[in-house]
Amino acid sequence: MQLLHCENLSFSYDGKVAVKDVTFSISSGEYICIVGENGSGKSTLVKGLLQLHPPSGGTLRLGDCLKGGIGYLPQQKTSWKHFPASVLEVTLSGCLNRMKLRPFYGKKEKQQAMENLERMGIAHLHHHCFRELSGGQQQRVLLARALCAAKHLLILDEPIASLDPIAAKEFYEQIQRLHTELHMAVLMVSHDMKNALSYGKKILHLDTKQLFFGTTDAYLATGAGQRFGERGQQISCT
Amino acid sequence: MHLIQEMFSYPFMQRAFVVGILVSLCAALLGPSMVLKRYAMIGDGLSHVGFGTLAAATMLHTAPLAISLPVVILAAFLLLRLKESSFLLPDAAIALISTASLAFGVMVISISTGMNTDVCNYLFGTILGVTQKELWLTVCLSLFVILAFLFWYHRIFSITFDEIFASAVGCSASISQGLLALMTALTIVLGMRTMGALLISSLLVVPALTSMQVFGSFRAVILCSILLSLICFCIGLMVSYVCATPTGASISLLHIICFICFFAFRKIKERM
Numbered sequence: 001m002q003l004l005h006c007e008n009l010s011f012s013y014d015g016k017v018a019v020k021d022v023t024f025s026i027s028s029g030e031y032i033c034i035v036g037e038n039g040s041g042k043s044t045l046v047k048g049l050l051q052l053h054p055p056s057g058g059t060l061r062l063g064d065c066l067k068g069g070i071g072y073l074p075q076q077k078t079s080w081k082h083f084p085a086s087v088l089e090v091t092l093s094g095c096l097n098r099m100k101l102r103p104f105y106g107k108k109e110k111q112q113a114m115e116n117l118e119r120m121g122i123a124h125l126h127h128h129c130f131r132e133l134s135g136g137q138q139q140r141v142l143l144a145r146a147l148c149a150a151k152h153l154l155i156l157d158e159p160i161a162s163l164d165p166i167a168a169k170e171f172y173e174q175i176q177r178l179h180t181e182l183h184m185a186v187l188m189v190s191h192d193m194k195n196a197l198s199y200g201k202k203i204l205h206l207d208t209k210q211l212f213f214g215t216t217d218a219y220l221a222t223g224a225g226q227r228f229g230e231r232g233q234q235i236s237c238t
Numbered sequence: 239m240h241l242i243q244e245m246f247s248y249p250f251m252q253r254a255f256v257v258g259i260l261v262s263l264c265a266a267l268l269g270p271s272m273v274l275k276r277y278a279m280i281g282d283g284l285s286h287v288g289f290g291t292l293a294a295a296t297m298l299h300t301a302p303l304a305i306s307l308p309v310v311i312l313a314a315f316l317l318l319r320l321k322e323s324s325f326l327l328p329d330a331a332i333a334l335i336s337t338a339s340l341a342f343g344v345m346v347i348s349i350s351t352g353m354n355t356d357v358c359n360y361l362f363g364t365i366l367g368v369t370q371k372e373l374w375l376t377v378c379l380s381l382f383v384i385l386a387f388l389f390w391y392h393r394i395f396s397i398t399f400d401e402i403f404a405s406a407v408g409c410s411a412s413i414s415q416g417l418l419a420l421m422t423a424l425t426i427v428l429g430m431r432t433m434g435a436l437l438i439s440s441l442l443v444v445p446a447l448t449s450m451q452v453f454g455s456f457r458a459v460i461l462c463s464i465l466l467s468l469i470c471f472c473i474g475l476m477v478s479y480v481c482a483t484p485t486g487a488s489i490s491l492l493h494i495i496c497f498i499c500f501f502a503f504r505k506i507k508e509r510m
Contacts, residue, residue, distance in 0.1 A: 047402070050402070052405050052406070069407040069408055074400060074402055074403055079274070084454050084455060084459045085395075086455035086456070089395065090399065093396040096404065097407040103389045103390070130454075131454070132454065149406070
């Protein structure tokens, strides 16, 4: 089942083209990594897929099962250092799309939030203050929130940028579990070439334009893939 | 007890009490979101705009709220817009607007009447000035703010915490932000009477900062802000009645004292 399909999709910022002619699709249960240099339009594309920016050209079609919302995991924000919010409050905000006009969360939402915290292994922290958790724990809370919002697709924007290597490894395994157990489609923006190539089944390589979209094996066979792949290995060796 | 009875035997004190309680409540509800969204200075800027409009109203001999309300609401939307655009640096834009309206107000006053007590009352607040008409307007508008906040509570939390995620799950950030701007503008205009234009933003910012020192959940911070605001208002009103000090300044100072206590409490707790 196709979740999302874009054709010749373009986005521009203040008249400057940030993403041009991107054509790809995500079906349920796929694991796709978006790679590319800094400023290659990865984050712009993600914001576009979340429909925060109108496209400047092309078409973006969302499947019916995404109408309720997409599970989005943002980059870490510095403003969270001071933010007073309990883990449960943050997780519950993922249920917002089912509220329609009801002003308060009901039993069902609370139960779902607790289930997702349980799934992330942090249910015992639900009364804790979000700002006092470690980076890895915060990431799990945000993941639980994303799971409350979506059943089919997770979009992760550089999820491991602020994690130490051990927490990053745990995070990849967690995502892999969600991918296999819940049959969750994953779209991950990543700088971490090595893990992108080993976990992602498909690769979308962006440099404003779309340089490549296809399976990871096919990507490794192309010139750009080999260059990146080698560099990834070099980075992981040093 | 006798003192309280005597205080409330004056109708102007009754009116001041009702208005003050309602405004404190509104400010305490909105404060945490304003502080956490880095909008603390917007409140300050808006109160200066409010002063400018009051000066204009004094010159034109019209009811002050009739001019202040629309202009301050407009300024609130403008400031929020500026914060999002890359046209001007946002904090500099706030400084620009607030000094511009302050200068405008001072000019208008010096041309028309000179610095009379009326203007002074608006700058630093007075409890004597609330008329019956203003009382009703305040009751209606602050009830609107309180109910709107309760109804949008979870959405306001969500956009305060993470605007992008909130939009991704279909909670329109621009609607919530507009609502927040409207509520802030209303609170500031209504509070200018009792607290004074220069002190009203302390009612928004300080209780929120104080509660954030100790509490770690959004709901607890808001509840604590409400409690602090109500307590400080009641004590401040009594102090100003007994010692004949300006109401707004008394309340503001009480808030600052609370902040220092909470801050010290947190530091001591961290040491232990």
